[in-house]
Amino acid sequence: xxxxxxxxxxxxxxxxxxxxxxxxxxxxxxxxxxxxxxxxxxxxxxxxxxxxxxxxxxxxxxxxxxxxxxxxxxxxxxxxxxxxxxxxxxxxxxxxxxxxxxxxxxxxxxxxxxxxxxxxxxxxxxxxxxxxxxxxxxxxxxxxxxxxxxxxxxxxxxxxxxxxxxxxxxxxxxxxxxxxxxxxxxxxxxxxxxxxxxxxxxxxxxxxxxxxxxxxxxxxxxxxxxxxxxxxxxxxxxxxxxxxxxxxxxxxxxxxxxxxxxxxxxxxxxxxxxxxxxxxxxxxxxxxxxxxxxxxxxxxxxxxxxxxxxxxxxxxxxxxxxxxxxxxxxxxxxxxxxxxxxxxxxxxxxxxxxxxxxxxxxxxxxxxxxxxxxxxxxxxxxxxxxxxxxxxxxxxxxxxxxxxxxxxxxxxxxxxxxxxxxxxxxxxxxxxxxxxxxxxxxxx
Amino acid sequence: xxxxxxxxxxxxxxxxxxxxxxxxxxxxxxxxxxxxxxxxxxxxxxxxxxxxxxxxxxxxxxxxxxxxxxxxxxxxxxxxxx
Numbered sequence: 001x002x003x004x005x006x007x008x009x010x011x012x013x014x015x016x017x018x019x020x021x022x023x024x025x026x027x028x029x030x031x032x033x034x035x036x037x038x039x040x041x042x043x044x045x046x047x048x049x050x051x052x053x054x055x056x057x058x059x060x061x062x063x064x065x066x067x068x069x070x071x072x073x074x075x076x077x078x079x080x081x082x083x084x085x086x087x088x089x090x091x092x093x094x095x096x097x098x099x100x101x102x103x104x105x106x107x108x109x110x111x112x113x114x115x116x117x118x119x120x121x122x123x124x125x126x127x128x129x130x131x132x133x134x135x136x137x138x139x140x141x142x143x144x145x146x147x148x149x150x151x152x153x154x155x156x157x158x159x160x161x162x163x164x165x166x167x168x169x170x171x172x173x174x175x176x177x178x179x180x181x182x183x184x185x186x187x188x189x190x191x192x193x194x195x196x197x198x199x200x201x202x203x204x205x206x207x208x209x210x211x212x213x214x215x216x217x218x219x220x221x222x223x224x225x226x227x228x229x230x231x232x233x234x235x236x237x238x239x240x241x242x243x244x245x246x247x248x249x250x251x252x253x254x255x256x257x258x259x260x261x262x263x264x265x266x267x268x269x270x271x272x273x274x275x276x277x278x279x280x281x282x283x284x285x286x287x288x289x290x291x292x293x294x295x296x297x298x299x300x301x302x303x304x305x306x307x308x309x310x311x312x313x314x315x316x317x318x319x320x321x322x323x324x325x326x327x328x329x330x331x332x333x334x335x336x337x338x339x340x341x342x343x344x345x346x347x348x349x350x351x352x353x354x355x356x357x358x359x360x361x362x363x364x365x366x367x368x369x370x371x372x373x374x375x376x377x378x379x380x381x382x383x384x385x386x387x388x389x390x391x392x393x394x395x396x397x398x399x400x401x402x403x404x405x406x407x408x409x410x411x412x413x414x415x416x417x418x419x420x421x422x423x424x425x426x427x428x429x430x431x432x433x434x435x436x437x438x439x440x441x442x443x444x
Numbered sequence: 445x446x447x448x449x450x451x452x453x454x455x456x457x458x459x460x461x462x463x464x465x466x467x468x469x470x471x472x473x474x475x476x477x478x479x480x481x482x483x484x485x486x487x488x489x490x491x492x493x494x495x496x497x498x499x500x501x502x503x504x505x506x507x508x509x510x511x512x513x514x515x516x517x518x519x520x521x522x523x524x525x526x
Binding site: 107270322346 | 461465466468469473474475476477479480481483484487488493494495496497498499500501502503
């Protein structure tokens with residue numbers, strides 16, 4: 001977006017997610033690409049062809065130049081991107097940089113399960129300055145519950161071998177971070193500490209994908225129960241209590257930043273405009289691909305790099321909606337005091353068959369409880385003499401219609417340590433709107 | 445003005461602590477909180493509009509200087525934190 005653009009000018013794409021390979025050598029049971037509603041992977045070419053790479057590179061350069069941008073991120077994604085092979089990945093990175101030209105800086109990151117990450121691949125990434133993010137759910141027991149090979153074998157030993165290589169002195173600068181998916185059956189502190197053994201610059205715990213129609217595992221219909229918040233709060237307390245910051249925990253850090261008045265850099269919380277786009281192996285331009293968890297074709301735009309500029313995707317109603325700040329919130333969330341921090345959660349998690357996406361997140365009670373807990377901790381730290389006061393166990397549990405105590409989000413300089421609410425009280429008449437499943441037993 | 449309005453629409457949430465408390469917490473708070481405060485203040489000073497990244501990757505701290513949505517470059521951090 002140019003600084004002199006109109007108020008509603010779109011924010012140009014600054015991150016391009018390239019599906020360089022559409023298949024995976026693992027069979028993770030929670031995968032949104034293969035195990036959920038959309039099955040379009042089956043009709044895609046396995047690998048992004050040279051022609052699609054070239055056209056994508058031309059489109060990226062055209063988009064960045066057209067918007068006066070001199071830098072962008074490219075995420076090599078899949079499937080499992082390393083299945084594309086070292087030679088093809090090297091060609092891709094080289095070609096995209098060549099097409100971008102000397103005035104545009106492209107930063108590359110690859111997100112991999114790590115099982116194919118060997119010395120040859122790491123040398124390639126070192127040569128081309130490609131940063132590496134690895135997906136791992138924790139220790140072997142945690143990883144084996146979901147991240148198995150198609151024959152049922154464990155993926156954990158191969159991923160750990162790769163991480164040992166990656167975290168050695170030669171390749172450590174390439175290490176971007178770890179991604180784990182929350183599993184309620186895993187001890188949260190153990191999961192965090194097992195990831196910490198690799199000294200990652202950042203980790204993140206992703207909520208398993210689900211919708212109101214296909215709820216996440218263990219997410220109960222009762223909004224007073226918040227198992228995912230409880231899990232993440234345990235991680236937060238372990239992370240927060242460390243004398244020195246051991247790593248960044250992305251989602252928790254983003255919530256803290258939002259509570260402190262900053263803006264989020266990720267799509268799962270906050271109201272920052274989404275400024276990325278996905279290109280499939282066949283050149284189709286897609287919306288956030290986790291929409292595949294909602295229904296078949298949910299991520300489709302009907303556009304392709306062969307025929308369309310990225311500006312056409314920028315004009316797509318769903319992309320525009322994702323850049324409209326508070327205006328993109330579900331109707332029910334507009335009475336919620338946590339709305340600017342929560343942002344309605346991850347977009348796919350709002351889906352309900354027959355009602356589309358105009359619903360709070362299926363994780364609404366968990367998000368609210370988590371945000372409220374962090375707000376209390378910030379408030380507690382700010383209270384005189386209480387900077388390192390431990391969390392009070394057994395304190396009142398906050399829900400969107402029963403917020404906790406503290407100071408209100410959105411009111412600068414509010415008194416600290418008073419009985420004012422942290423998140424304020426939503427209009428009681430709208431309680432049912434905030435809790436669309438309250439009392440219906442619709443979610444399991 | 446248009447940029448300011450847009451910043452107000454999609455930009456940072458309002459500050460929830462007064463500056464004196466943020467100063468105190470930046471000195472004495474838990475390390476992860478101090479880190480978050482420093483980031484908020486640095487980003488406010490830079491005046492850039494944060495954009496949301498794709499969630500299913502963890503590329504760490506963005507290396508891209510996001511300059512879109514810059515407001516009045518002479519405005520102080522407080523104005524950007526509205």
